[in-house]
Amino acid sequence: MVAHSGVCDGLETVLRRPNGGSTSSSSASGGSGGGVAAKHALKKGTWTAAEDAILMEYVRKNGEGNWNALQKNTSLARCGKSCRLRWTNHLRPNLKKGSFTQEEERLILHLHAQLGNKWARMAAQLPGRTDNEIKNFWNTRIKRRIRQGLPLYLTGITVEKSPASSPVQPQLQSQPQPQSIGPAAIRGWPPLPIPNRTISPLPIPNSLTNLHSMTILSPKELVPNSHHDLNNSSFPGFSTTPQTSPLISPTSSSFQFSPFNFNQGLQRTTQWPGTVYDTFVKPVELPSNQLFLSPPVKKSVFQAKPELETNPGVSIPKSSRIEQPETLLESNESLQKYGDLLNLQDEFSLKPADAWEISACSNNSYPETSPGMKNQVKEENEYGNDEISKLLQSISTPSDISEGFNLLVGNITMPPLDLGSGVVVTEDSLGLDMQQIASIFQADPGYIDVNRQATWDNLPRMC
DNA sequence: AATATAAGCAACCGCATGGTG
DNA sequence: TCACCATGCGGTTGCTTATAT
Structure with a gap:
């Protein structure tokens, strides 16, 4: 599939620097004034409080997603991509601000x-x-x-x-x-x-x-050991929602590779953050x-x-x-x-x-x-x-x-x-x-x- | 106090992927 | 099957702020 440009790409944009300066990226819309051209004049740069308000109001009414429609249906002159980013990184609820804890x-x-x-x-x-x-x-x-x-x-x-x-x-x-x-x-x-x-x-x-018994722990082979399962655990300061780490999820694409294990058969593997797996080691x-x-x-x-x-x-x-x-x-x-x-x-x-x-x-x-x-x-x-x-x-x-x-x-x-x-x-x-x-x-x-x-x-x- | 440099951060860009007609 | 669209991800940029000289 041919990669295509992002939503913002190719559209006429108005780049407004935080210091107030702005540059028009193209003359295509410049001078035509209003109409379709105006709709394509997408703003870049730092978001203003007013823009945030529009975005939040839109999400409140319509929920997340369909970000491009936001630009069409509101006065917000931001591309959907920018809206999504703004919402995800700054406006969505339950965002933690401030320094990372230890x-x-x-x-x-x-x-x-x-x-x-x-x-x-x-x-x-x-x-x-x-x-x-x-x-x-x-x-x-x-x-x-x-x-x-x-x-x-x-x-x-x-x-x-x-x-x-x-x-x-x-x-x-x-x-x-x-x-x-x-x-x-x-x-x-x-x-x-x-x-x-x-x-x-x-x-x-x-x-x-020429055989080397190589350990391949595919996710499907990782069997969480029930008595060590962390489903009921939570990390301090974090959500009480059971943490399902991709690291330990059997469906995850991430799993343990133990190249130093040359044995074969059922093995026990301890993985961060503490889950123990009984693993069938596939000889390779x-x-x-x-x-x-x-x-x-x-x-x-x-x-x-x-x-x-x-x-x-x-x-x-x-x-x-x-x-x-x-x-x-x-x-x-x-x-x-x-x-x-x-x-x-x-x-x-x-x-x-x-x-x-x-x-x-x-x-x-x-x-x-x-x-x-x-x-x-x-x-x-x-x-x-x-x-x-x-x-x-x-x-x-x-x-x-x-x-x-x-x-x-x-x-x-x-x-x-x-x-x-x-x-x-x-x-x-x-x-x-x-x-x-x-x-x-x-x-x-x-x-x-x-x-x-x-x-x-x-x-x-x-x- | 002025300037230079480094650090922090928000935002943008290109690309990949999956869904849909 | 293909093209298009929407979305997500990771890398990068460039502005602002903090710190050093």
């Missing part, structure tokens, strides 16, 4: 670790909050914290390093040590935004005979060189997003703010292998709803940026990522992965995060962090699409 921030962190940049889905778990709010929150506070080497978590979640340090811990200690460190930060989160790239699946190899036949392909171990480093905005000395066109490492992805043999893996969908008839996000890793160096930028990015990413980077460089087999993960997280202790009402996020339930590491090797047997795109969004932050 609990909300924690929840966002957990959700983001699970979902990535799925703001709307995250907002669904935060009553009264909008996707835009969450997105802004993440893009400002969180990114700033990461850039500054501050902990993602404010308080309450503390990572304690055991006396028995892992071999890579000295790397961490060379950096400023925050009082509390989120495990996600240590383990290379958030992911990098990367440009989209189409992955062309490779032909399915005929010789899928994979050629050993496909799923857990040993990447070019030599310099298997991951690309860090250049934080160009922090380097004012670098002037880069807006369109290429983030260097697009297309070429390096194209040349990445591992990625092609992942493409092979994608074809497994056919093998197991998994549904798009079961899709995993694809992430790709690269073994190339930074995009062309200034040396200073490289250093900065390097420094920013050394903190908390070197251990993973080093770990991954040594990975060559599934057992390596498993052992490596244990090595990595075995020395990190995270106290349970009490969300109240008996909901406690334990370290076990933070399988999400495993996901981040797992994502490096991620593939999507659940959904194959020749236009399948991988994004940097899912790429762990590595250097």
Whole structure:
């Protein structure tokens, strides 16, 4: 289907800046005066109280939806899209205003670790909050914290390093040590935004005979364990409506991927925020060189997003703010292998709803940026990522992965995060962090699409 | 006090998806 | 099957406000 423009697009608009200035986007309606042309003169910019009143009155009478009719049936010169956004983000009842609470921030962190940049889905778990709010929150506070080497978590979640340090811990200690460190930060989160790239699946190899028992937990295979079901739980400060997290919904498109689990049969999986699933682990036949392909171990480093905005000395066109490492992805043999893996969908008839996000890793160096930028990015990413980077460089087999993960997280202790009402996020339930590491090797047997795109969004932050 | 810079936020834009005729 | 429409989502922009120099 051909993508089309949004409702506002293509219509004559009047862009009115908050300072009062306005620009007409086209001369088509200008000068014709009144009539149809006037109807097409859509206003942009900040909403006024009068406009809000019109919008609220319309919704009160007609309910939500049919936003374009609003523009036709009222004097409001706003496109439907704009109306919907205004209503959703500012006018609808029960909106929570003000700063995020610590609990909300924690929840966002957990959700983001699970979902990535799925703001709307995250907002669904935060009553009264909008996707835009969450997105802004993440893009400002969180990114700033990461850039500054501050902990993602404010308080309450503390990572304690055991006396028995892992071999890579000295790397961490060379950096400023925050009082509390989120495990996600240590383990290379958030992911990098990367440009989209189409992955062309490779032909399915005929010789899928070399077995690796790979855990695929499709939503349909997730059976909530009744005595752990959270349907009757609620989070403090949130709606008393039973929270049905997409993370735990069997119908959700999000589910646990446990690449380190090579067993078969019924297994128990604890998922945030505390639900336990009895899961049938489907054995998957994979050629050993496909799923857990040993990447070019030599310099298997991951690309860090250049934080160009922090380097004012670098002037880069807006369109290429983030260097697009297309070429390096194209040349990445591992990625092609992942493409092979994608074809497994056919093998197991998994549904798009079961899709995993694809992430790709690269073994190339930074995009062309200034040396200073490289250093900065390097420094920013050394903190908390070197251990993973080093770990991954040594990975060559599934057992390596498993052992490596244990090595990595075995020395990190995270106290349970009490969300109240008996909901406690334990370290076990933070399988999400495993996901981040797992994502490096991620593939999507659940959904194959020749236009399948991988994004940097899912790429762990590595250097 | 003036200016520069950073942070916060609202709104827009492009694209994707699903429904309908 | 196709085109069109409505809606939703995520990324980005640019203005306002806060903070630093």
